[in-house]
Amino acid sequence: MSDVAVIGLGAMGTALAEAFLNKGHSVTVWNRSPAKAQVLAAKGAVVAASLEDAVRSSQLIMVCLLVYDTVHEALAAAQEALSGRTLVNLTNGTPEQARAMSDWAVGHGANYIDGGIMAVPPMIGGQHALILYSGSRQAFDTHAGQLDALGTSMYLGEDAGLAPLYDISLLAGMYGLFAGVLQALSLTGAVGIRAGEFMPLLMSWLNAMQGALPKWAERIDSDDHTSAVVSNLGMQADAYVNLIDASTAAGISTELVLPMQDLMRRGVAAGKANADLSSLVGLLQLSKQAT
Numbered sequence: 001m002s003d004v005a006v007i008g009l010g011a012m013g014t015a016l017a018e019a020f021l022n023k024g025h026s027v028t029v030w031n032r033s034p035a036k037a038q039v040l041a042a043k044g045a046v047v048a049a050s051l052e053d054a055v056r057s058s059q060l061i062m063v064c065l066l067v068y069d070t071v072h073e074a075l076a077a078a079q080e081a082l083s084g085r086t087l088v089n090l091t092n093g094t095p096e097q098a099r100a101m102s103d104w105a106v107g108h109g110a111n112y113i114d115g116g117i118m119a120v121p122p123m124i125g126g127q128h129a130l131i132l133y134s135g136s137r138q139a140f141d142t143h144a145g146q147l148d149a150l151g152t153s154m155y156l157g158e159d160a161g162l163a164p165l166y167d168i169s170l171l172a173g174m175y176g177l178f179a180g181v182l183q184a185l186s187l188t189g190a191v192g193i194r195a196g197e198f199m200p201l202l203m204s205w206l207n208a209m210q211g212a213l214p215k216w217a218e219r220i221d222s223d224d225h226t227s228a229v230v231s232n233l234g235m236q237a238d239a240y241v242n243l244i245d246a247s248t249a250a251g252i253s254t255e256l257v258l259p260m261q262d263l264m265r266r267g268v269a270a271g272k273a274n275a276d277l278s279s280l281v282g283l284l285q286l287s288k289q290a291t
């Protein structure tokens with residue numbers, strides 16, 4: 001028996017297996033393309049001949065494949081072996097996929113934990129690698145010591161969908177930031193300003209703007225978007241037009257920034273001109289508006 005089995009040895013799965021090995025855990029690995037297991041075998045991992053052998057090698061089964069469909073496809077061959085074991089699925093997916101996977105695994109007698117990896121492979125094993133978990137509390141408590149080998153573990157609750165919900169929400173914030181940075185560098189780059197020259201100023205500005213976010217949280221939680229507003233939506237919607245016009249004049253695509261303009265206009269039309277930008281959350285929550 002090994003302490004842990006790692007199924008899927010892409011860039012992330014390999015990093016996970018290495019982190020377990022580095023912390024002194026015995027590890028069995030399996031990958032569809034067997035050649036990827038050789039590096040880990042040289043570091044002491046046992047290479048399972050089949051996915052079912054990998055599942056039977058340990059109480060703790062970590063799966064990290066590309067998408068959920070491949071997890072279903074791959075594990076179908078070993079579903080009988082899952083009973084009594086803990087399946088931790090770190091494949092990126094949606095809350096709905098996680099809940100369905102949880103039902104499937106529990107239906108085969110396994111404990112299920114879903115996970116979201118907030119790190120890139122070189123960070124795995126270090127404290128800055130945040131790994132979000134949700135699902136069976138009992139299984140998480142049992143294996144927390146082993147899971148801590150991967151980074152900083154955060155358990156979110158029994159609903160298996162919570163880890164992917166947090167994961168996707170954090171990624172939404174990240175991609176929003178990246179989209180804005182792409183637009184900024186396109187604008188400055190078009191007139192020959194080097195990205196390296198502009199970036200320190202951009203980073204300093206973004207850091208300063210992050211200071212507004214705790215107030216947003218307060219406004220959203222209290223549903224008060226109008227008291228002590230210093231930069232109201234009406235003013236911002238008017239100024240935003242300049243961002244669109246300047247981009248167009250410079251020959252820069254507005255595909256990343258136009259949706260925000262549409263939303264701001266919708267907010268103004270809905271009577272939120274004197275409210276803070278945080279009030280737009282309500283307009284995005286279409287399902288709440290429908291009820």
Ligand code: NDP
Pocket residue numbers: 008009010011012013031032033036064065066067070073074090091092093117118119120121
């Ligand atoms: P890779 O593309 O490097 O690896 C994909 C893995 O999935 C390989 O082991 C591949 O096997 C396996 N796979 C794909 N299709 C099948 C299939 N039909 N049957 C069996 N195995 C299959 O991806 P990563 O390792 O980078 O990512 C894995 C997961 O981790 C993804 O969900 C990703 O979103 C998530 N993640 C990745 C991060 C990153 O920075 N890399 C960051 C955070 C999360 P084979 O080798 O045979 O092709």
